[in-house]
Amino acid sequence: MHDAFDYAKQKWDNSHKVQDFKVGDLVLVSTLNSNNIKVPNKLKDSYVGPFIYFFLTFDKQFFPLRNPAPLTVPPVEQSEEKRIKKFIKERILRGKNQREYLVRYRNPVHEDEWLAESEIPALDKLLRRFRPERRPQA
Structure with a gap:
């Protein structure tokens, strides 16, 4: 039983790596499991962002993000x-x-x-x- 558990843990650890982000890093967020984007999956972007990582937490699965400053469109001549x-x-x-x-x-x-x-x-x-x-x- 322990061998099966160790084997499954090793497989999971090989495919799931913990990401180390630093404050100020720009990150992209996957839209794979988000249901709030009301477009067909075919037209939906795989990732959205970039967002700024601005706060350190102890939980590696949770990380707060902030939108960067919005771009301003120059006036049309x-x-x-x-x-x-x-x-x-x-x-x-x-x-x-x-x-x-x-x-x-x-x-x-x-x-x-x-x-x-x-x-x-x-x-x-x-x-x-x-x-x-x-x-x-x-």
Whole structure:
């Protein structure tokens, strides 16, 4: 009986090593047995973190963690803002006395979209270019 117990203990000790963490170490935590992450297992990360190990305990299975300082996202530059290149079409909304213009942007990434007159900056300047283009050529 003692031989079987010693054999089982030796097998368990070989596969389970005690981790020695120092205060300030960054650690990853396994999500294998956590049920609070509401995504399919296929999409769930195997480990989450890194967390900061900040407190020593006598129990090797329990260790308190703290999130590191959150990362700040730098502000987006305004140079990437949509700038209107030209008007393509105009329409009047039914039941309302309001015009909308189909607008093409300078940046090729953006698609054409309908904008109301109130949403277009520098409307007069763009209209001066648009209206002569619509006149029939004689």
